[in-house]
Each structure stands twice: as structure tokens, then as C-alpha cells.
Amino acid sequence: MTPKIRRVDPRDIPAICELLHENMNSTFSVERWRRLFQPNWCDGRPQDMGLVVEDAGRIVGFHGHVCSHRMIRGQRERFVNFSSWYLLKEYRGLGLGGKLVRKAIEDPESTYTVFSLSPKRTEMFRTLGMEPLENQRLLWRKRGPAEISLTTDVDNIWYRVWPEEQRFLDDNSPYGVEACLVTSSCDECLVLFTVSEKGDGTTYFDVLYRNNPRMFTELAQSIANAILPDGDAVLAADRRFALGGGLDARVETIRSPRFFKAPDRLKPEDVDLLYSELQLLDLKLD
Secondary structure, three states: OOOOOEEEHHEEEEEHHHHHHHHHOOOOOOOHHHHOOOEEEEOOOOOOOOEEEEEEEEEEEEEEEEEEEEEEOOEEEEEEEEEEEEHHHHHHOOOHHHHHHHHHHHOOOOEEOOOOOHHHHHHHHHHOOOOEEEEEEEEOOOOOOOEEEEEEEEEHHOOOOOOHHHHHHHHHHHHHOEEEEOOOOOOEEEEEEEEEEEEOOEEEEEEEEEHHHHHHHHHHHHHHHOOOOOOEEEEEEEHHHHOOOOOOEEEEEEEEEEEEEEOOOHHHHHHOOOOHHHHHHOOOOO
């Protein structure tokens, strides 16, 4: 047994998808796993699809990366979302899991995120140098009629937002991401979200991105009134998406904290939930 870690080559994709389908989650078809490799959201350099563990020409482990470039305060930043970390059982206990993560986060200029981490692995990620990004979300229920100007028509929104946000819509709308644009006399707030029913039967409108923290904080309840259906539904947003602590919202603990590692110039509130395995694999946000 002489396993080695190396970067994913496009020729590895069929074997990786078979590995994940047969061993990690057989309810996900091979075609669904292939969605991890479809987009190339990192412009200007070869696509980083992750790392594999190879032994005698056989792929026995995988650490998936979903890369994107974003503009944060006028600077182009590279983001890497981790997905689908798996090792065959006979290769566990050899330190390969830790080596995969350490190699994955070796670029100090990139921002790394984990949005769907197993609770069993949280302490390991702390030990390996990643920090908690979020452990709470805010929930708003519908409380009355809509009293704001808001549109949910993506084609209409596209022509009214900045080019960077047009790209967000182009890249993420094919993966079930919805949008609403709130406008006032002198300001606007773009919100991108997904809709899914979760275990207790509640429909969650999960906020993935908002471009105007102040306006989102002030109007979150009004947005909930405008977009939520009648019945058991909530508008849900990670706590860092809103400003201040005096919000009229219920606080819910996230079962497994989200983690990140970023250059000092980036703060938790700069990290949203777009361009990740959540969209590509159609996962429900915990």
C-alpha cells in the first residue's frame, strides 16, 4: 500500500464519480456526482477540482473543490468550497485525511469554506487551521401584507443589477437559485435564495447572498412578508448576513457549524453561500 496525494486530472472524473456513488452515497447517481465538475467558475487559471488519493493507479480517496472568483471591495478573490471528502475504509487511520485538508488549504491568498460538514469532523477542522464561520441562523415568518417594492422575475432583475451580480445570476440560476430585488427611492437589495422543505415539514427560503447588509437587515421582515407563502414557511439567513443584534427574528442553532479559512483582509460577513456544492449537488442547507 503506497498511496499518494495529487491534484485531480479531468481524466479522473469517471473513476471519482464511481467511487462516490458506490461508497459515499449510492442514492446520488453517477450523473449527479458529475455535476461537481461541470462548471468552471475560476477564470484565468486551470480549474482546481480537488485532490485524489491514488494507490497503484487506483483512486481510493477524493477531496472535492468548487472554485470561484469574486470581487470583494474592488479586489478579485479566489474562493474554494470543499465537497465530498471520502477515503475507502482500508485507507483510513493512516493520516491521509489530515494530509488532504492541509494540502487543500495551502494557498494563504485563497478563501476556503465548508458548508456541509459532519458534526463528527468539526474538531478536526479546527485542529487543521480552519475557523468557525457560522453556527446560527435567523428565521422570519410571514406576519402581514407586503409593503415594499419587490420583483422576483430573474430576467427583469438581470437588467437592473451590476455586471458582477449578473454573473451570479447566470452562474447560479441553472442550479435552482432564485432571486428577489427590493428597491426603494434611492437604494436596492438583491437577495439570492433556495427553497426546500426540511425534516419538520417547514419550507425554508434559505438566503445564500445579499448585496446590501444594511437594507437587508432593515427589510428582512418585509421581504419575508412578500415572498413567503401562507403556511409553515420561513425566510432563513445566516446570522452574519444581518447587522446588529436587535432583530425581530427567531435564532436557530445550525446543527453543524460552517467553517472557513481566509486572508486577514476578508471577514466572515464577506463569505456567502454561492458557488458551492450546495447548488451543484442540490443539497439542502443545514
